[in-house]
Amino acid sequence: MRFDLYVITDEANGGGRSHAEIARLACTGGADAIQLRDKCCRSRELCRIGREIREITKETGALFIVNDRLDVALACGADGVHLGQGDLRPDTARQLAPRPFIIGISVGNAAEAVAAVEAGADYVAVSPVFATSSKDDAGPGCGLSGLREIRAAVSVPVIAIGGIGRDNVAELIAGGADGIAVISAVAGQPDITAAARDLRERITAAKKRYTGRNDD
Structure with a gap:
């Protein structure tokens, strides 16, 4: 699994572009994973959109994740x-969807991260690291110190989300993040492909500098 650049689709931030269009442009820019997130869409329509994104990610080799559902x-x-902390438990989800199906969990501290992994999570998303306006329910950020604590507590991939932009990518990778998840930093930009490509390059450079890794 590769989560270096994890882009969350959001039509409210997308400047009139659809979920599928955001996904297509982000994948063209090098996104490693796409998450479909829509709190208002009905099930049938969400499935239709999901199938569109599934075809896009198949073509590019990106992972496709659905939020909550x-x-x-x-x-x-x-x-x-x-899944969030208030959603279906990961061990229950695993009973319905055995591996290699991926289950990710949002966590806010090390205790939640450990519990998520023990229940079967394949990755954890530290949400939020910094304060963000992209998610109304995000709450205060745990900061780099919280990210480091979570990184030290679990062995699964740790994804940072919340208040992330091109200028703080390097410090997040240095702090232990395996990847970054973004909404407005890609979906909310005039040129989604260029924004994704820029972030992807910054993540790769930071991993070479701080971890000695070169996943390309």
Whole structure:
């Protein structure tokens, strides 16, 4: 699994572009994973959109994750689902979707991260690291110190999300993040492909500098 650049689709931030168009442009720019996130869309429509994104990610080799909705993720052939602390437990989700189906969990501290992994999570998303206006329910950020604590507590991939832009990518990688998840930093930009490409290059450079890794 590769999560270096994890782009979350959001039509409210997308300047009139659809979920599928955001996904297509982000994948062209090098996104490693796409998450379909829509809190208002009805199930049938969400499945239709999911199938569109599934075809896009198949062509580029990106992972496709659906936010919250395990039923939709399974119906449209997604690679996985991303769950919050108040959603279905990962061990319950695993009973319905055995591996290699991916289960990711949002966590805010090391204790939540450990519990998520023990329950079967394949990755954790530290949400949020910094304050963000892209998610109304995000809450205060845990900061780099919180990210480091979570990184030290679990062995699965750790994804940073919240308040992330081109200028703080390097410090997040240095702080232990395996990848970054963004909404407005890609979906909200005039040129989504260029924004994704720029972030992807910055992540790669930071990994070479701080971890000695070169995943390309």
